Amino acid sequence: MASTITSTASTTARLTAPTGRLFSQGTDVHYGDFRDDLLINGFAVVKGAVPRERALQYASDVYQWLEEFNLGFDRNDPSTIHKDHLPDINEKGMCLGYAISHESFTWAVRQEPGVVQAFEKVYDTEDLIVSFDSVNIGFPNRKDVKPNSPWPHQDQDPEKPGFRCLQGLVNLLPNGPKDGGLIVCKGAHLLSEEFHANFKEEERIWSWTSEWYGFTKAGQAWLKDRGCEWVKVEAEPGDLLLWDSRTPHYNVSSETSQDRFCVYTCFMPVADASKEQLETKKMAFEETKMTTHWPNAMHVVDLPVYRNGELDPHNRSKPRHPVQLSERGFKLTGIPYLEQRA
Numbered sequence: 151m152a153s154t155i156t157s158t159a160s161t162t163a164r165l166t167a168p169t170g171r172l173f174s175q176g177t178d179v180h181y182g183d184f185r186d187d188l189l190i191n192g193f194a195v196v197k198g199a200v201p202r203e204r205a206l207q208y209a210s211d212v213y214q215w216l217e218e219f220n221l222g223f224d225r226n227d228p229s230t231i232h233k234d235h236l237p238d239i240n241e242k243g244m245c246l247g248y249a250i251s252h253e254s255f256t257w258a259v260r261q262e263p264g265v266v267q268a269f270e271k272v273y274d275t276e277d278l279i280v281s282f283d284s285v286n287i288g289f290p291n292r293k294d295v296k297p298n299s300p301w302p303h304q305d306q307d308p309e310k311p312g313f314r315c316l317q318g319l320v321n322l323l324p325n326g327p328k329d330g331g332l333i334v335c336k337g338a339h340l341l342s343e344e345f346h347a348n349f350k351e352e353e354r355i356w357s358w359t360s361e362w363y364g365f366t367k368a369g370q371a372w373l374k375d376r377g378c379e380w381v382k383v384e385a386e387p388g389d390l391l392l393w394d395s396r397t398p399h400y401n402v403s404s405e406t407s408q409d410r411f412c413v414y415t416c417f418m419p420v421a422d423a424s425k426e427q428l429e430t431k432k433m434a435f436e437e438t439k440m441t442t443h444w445p446n447a448m449h450v451v452d453l454p455v456y457r458n459g460e461l462d463p464h465n466r467s468k469p470r471h472p473v474q475l476s477e478r479g480f481k482l483t484g485i486p487y488l489e490q491r492a
């Protein structure tokens with residue numbers, strides 16, 4: 151009898167579960183998982199998307215990658231946390247060179263089944279592509295780089311409203327309230343259109359792309375007046391943090407002795423990418439170039455990397471080892487879909 155009840159209950163749940171991509175049926179629906187948090191709050195944590203031990207191994211791989219530059223960095227010696235001993239990492243923890251987007255640990259995280267499945271649920275499709283985004287390597291108490299001042303922003307063009315992109319990162323180390331990391335403005339994604347209607351005439355903070363909007367002091371006050379609070383997202387190793395591109399966010403540095411490492415993972419349906427974008431993405435993959443979080447290769451990042459004012463001789467255009475992908479992982483590059491569209 152019990153099994154009949156269970157079966158009936160699961161059948162009912164299946165029949166009533168919303169279909170289509172997130173937000174396609176509004177916000178007054180119920181999934182019974184992290185998607186409800188995304189609808190209501192604009193962010194969510196998928197606990198244990200990567201098994202904890204594997205996440206810690208990826209963190210160890212990042213330490214090893216840093217040590218293998220042979221610049222003197224030693225994970226067990228905090229005095230070696232200095233730009234002279236490290237590849238170039240900016241004050242926000244972003245490492246934007248050295249083909250880090252195509253390193254073994256970066257691709258391994260992107261191919262983690264629990265990560266891919268979370269995005270499959272959000273978009274209601276298995277036909278996804280993934281960004282070739284960066285890795286965040288945040289060390290505490292850095293005095294050798296400028297201070298990390300908050301830059302609250304949304305990664306979406308105000309002229310293109312609605313749910314367009316889900317951003318994500320896989321957290322690799324313990325990340326408590328003071329350990330640095332992601333700060334999000336809870337619930338503000340639902341106010342995005344109203345906000346931009348109000349601030350249409352405002353002088354904008356400069357951005358190199360229209361797909362970025364910086365919140366001024368007046369904008370932040372508007373959000374506060376509507377009851378939106380800024381929340382520090384806490385996470386364990388292996389947790390996947392997700393946020394709607396409309397959700398205002400920024401990151402802070404660790405105030406403890408805890409390092410903060412994460413891999414940015416952003417997926418979207420391949421159907422959202424044009425043939426030209428998939429061709430750009432193929433080039434970026436084959437030349438192991440970085441993209442921003444947009445999986446459709448909207449931006450390919452190929453910036454010079456400097457050390458003491460000169461081009462960094464330690465920069466490289468290829469990862470240490472050729473990229474190894476599973477069949478599923480290769481689909482995430484978009485290349486098989488491009489061949490279908492030819």
Ligand SMILES: [Fe+2]
Nearest residue numbers: 303304305399
């Ligand atoms: Fe961002």
